[in-house]
Amino acid sequence: MNRNQGPVYYGDYLKLNDLCATQKPLSVEGDSFCHDEMLFIVVHQVYELWFKQIIHDMKSIHTIFNQPNVSEKNLGTVLARLERIKKIQGLLLSQLEVMETMTPMDFLEFRDLLIPASGFQSVQFREIEVMMGLSTQNRESVDRDFFLGRLNEADQKRILDLEKLPSLFDLINAWLERLPFTQDKEFNFWNEYQVSVKKLLQGDREHVEKNFAGLSSREKNIQLENIKQTEETFADLFDKEATHTKRLSKQAILNGLFIFLYRDEPIFQIPHMLLTALMDIDENFTTWRYRHAMMAHRMLGTKIGTGGSSGHLYLKRAAENNRVYTDLFDLSTYLVPKTVLPEIPNSLKEKMKI
Ligand code: HEM
Incomplete structure (x- = not known):
């Protein structure tokens, strides 16, 4: 442990004089001074500080996952940091309420002074997106050149350099692929499991045919078509030749599914919590984006x-389209009741000490 080298003064340690000298409203003192511009600056700065903390935690998670093997102890650390990110996201969401104590008329007083600056240029927000797995290539709605063109050269470089590294999504994919459960020769799990899922989907089909008497034939066909598509994507998971449309590889999906199905086994509890935390974080960002779009609508109308x-229209589309971990959400399609799950043999449990 490091030792204290001498008396430390609170304000010096936290560089509070520097920190509190960085709020510089563009509206000037006097008649045109806009009282709420200070709130606008402080709220954005607080966001950026929390973004900094999220990046700090995410970098450590990347370092842990970017190894050939991830020990159970390290998985615990990753989980604790993901849980912290979730708590921070709670603050990010509730801060919008503070922002909204400023009325649209108050905002209009200084809005034009900001052009063309925008949260769109928050390089730390982009870093978080890229680290999570949303690259500028697969982002929705905004042309890549336009997107990068809003950033200055130094910030563009930060994003492009970061994109050269594997994202958390890539690392999770590789980690899931490495897990041994789907390759075990003695354990015939997947055959038994496929039979159960087929039965389950057949049950859904019969349910629609028999019990949805009130549905028009068009509505019924839509339901049956949905079931057919699920059956097809499910069959594709086990067919090496079939085209794969998901971002997670087939191997990673099967192993992820295994974790979800057997989450009560002690060995899977942390991996299950970890995948759940990733979904939570993805969902929390989507909620924030949607809530921020509502706020922008309230402040700007259709400007x-x-x-x-x-x-606000761009922001709403981005909320829907910029989700990253949808493949994990989709896994629920293939869950079956515990009663039909085969028992895992002890020999495999031994191998699963990951
Ligand atoms: C009066 C308050 C706010 C309004 C009216 C507003 C409005 C907007 C609008 C219209 C955009 C779309 C890009 C553009 O054309 O400018 C945007 C993007 C963005 N804003 Fe805000 N914003 C506000 C507050 C905030 C706050 C407090 C944050 C916190 C950091 C923030 C972060 C962002 C981010 C990260 C984007 C990029 C979103 C994306 O591309 O997916 N905004 N904002």
Whole structure:
């Protein structure tokens, strides 16, 4: 442990004089001074500080996962940090309420002074997105050149450099692929499991045919078509030749599924919590994005954003389309009741000491 080298003064340690000298409203003192611009600056700065903490925690998670083997102890550390990120996200969401104590009329007083600056240029927010697995290539709605063009050269470089590294999504995919359960020769799990899922989907089909008497034939067909598509994607999971449309590899999906199905086994409890935490974080970002879009609508109506996008419409689309871990959410399609799950043999349990 490091030793204290001498008396430390609170304000010096936290560099409070520097920190509190960085709020510089563009509206000037006097007649045109806008009282709420201070709130606007402080709220954004607080966000950026929390983004900094999220990046700090995420970097450590990347380091742990970017290894050939991840010990159970390290999985515990990762989980604790993911849980911390979730708590921070709770704060990020509730801070929008503070922002909304500023009325649209108050905002209008200084909005034009900000053009073309926008949260769109928050390089730390982009770093978090990229680290999570949303690269500029697969982001929805905004052309990549436009997107990068809003950032200055140094910030563009930060994002492009980060994109050269594997994202958390890539690392999770590789970690799931490495897990041994789907390759075990003695354990015929997947055959038994496929029979159960087929029975379950057949049950759904019969349910629609028999019990949905009130449905029009068009509605019934939509339901049956959905079931057919589920059956097909499920069959594709086990067919090495079939085209794969998910971002997680087939192997990673099967192993992820195994974790979900056997989450009560002690060995799977932390991996299960970890996958759940990733879904929570993804969902929390989506909730924040959606809530932020509502706030932008309230503040701007249908005006365009200071960053030049279509405003709240762009933000709403981004909320829906910029989700990253949807493949994990989709796994629920293939869950079956515990009663039909085969028992895991002890020999495999031994091998699963990951
Ligand atoms: C009065 C309050 C706010 C309004 C009216 C507003 C409006 C907007 C608009 C219209 C955009 C779309 C880009 C553009 O054309 O400018 C945007 C993007 C963004 N804003 Fe805000 N914003 C506000 C507050 C905040 C706060 C407090 C944060 C916290 C950091 C924030 C973070 C972001 C981020 C990260 C984006 C990029 C989202 C994406 O591309 O998916 N905004 N904002």
